[in-house]
Amino acid sequence: MPLELKLLAWSVVLLLVQIVLQAATSSSELGLPYAMSPRDEGHEPRNVYARRIRRALDNLLETYPAFVALALGLVVARKTGGAGEIGAEIYVAARVLYLIIYAAGVSVVRTLFWAISMIGLVMMLVRLLG
Numbered sequence: 001m002p003l004e005l006k007l008l009a010w011s012v013v014l015l016l017v018q019i020v021l022q023a024a025t026s027s028s029e030l031g032l033p034y035a036m037s038p039r040d041e042g043h044e045p046r047n048v049y050a051r052r053i054r055r056a057l058d059n060l061l062e063t064y065p066a067f068v069a070l071a072l073g074l075v076v077a078r079k080t081g082g083a084g085e086i087g088a089e090i091y092v093a094a095r096v097l098y099l100i101i102y103a104a105g106v107s108v109v110r111t112l113f114w115a116i117s118m119i120g121l122v123m124m125l126v127r128l129l130g
Contacts, residue, residue, distance in 0.1 A: 002080035007088045008071040014095060015064065018057045025050035049103060056102040059114070060095060063121065067091055070124040079127055087123025094120060 029045040045051060067088075074084045094117035101110045 002075055003085050004071045004074050004080050004088045007092050008068065011064070011067060011071075011092050011095070014092065014099070015060065018053065018060060018099060022050070022053045022057050025053050048105070052103050052105065053099075056099050059098070059102075063091075063117065066121055067124075070121060070128060073128045074124060077128060079130075082127055084124045084127030087120040087125075087127065089120070090123065091117050091120030 025047060026045045029047050029050060070084075071088055074080050074088075094113045098110060098113040098117060101113060
């Protein structure tokens with residue numbers, strides 16, 4: 001199996017971890033009845049970590065469709081390996097570190113890891129188009 005597909009699978013693990021973290025940190029403050037409701041009141045948790053985890057998840061979801069498309073595109077086009085593979089590794093590693101650093105509240109470094117993840121996507125794109 002190409003590494004790009006393995007990284008795609010690991011990126012799903014990251015996505016699920018972030019979803020569960022977001023749900024757990026929000027539900028611990030807002031309560032299970034609110035979590036199970038239609039949430040029409042629009043309450044936001046006051047817990048800073050819950051809000052950071054939510055923003056980190058939102059940020060992941062902005063770039064995740066591109067990563068999925070590029071990883072699958074590389075496999076379908078039989079262009080796995082090389083810079084595309086390295087780009088996929090960079091993207092996934094940077095997104096893991098981004099979550100940790102964002103949750104810790106380290107702002108400047110967080111942005112650096114966001115930029116590094118974008119470089120990974122660009123590397124994948126260049127490999128796919130090349």
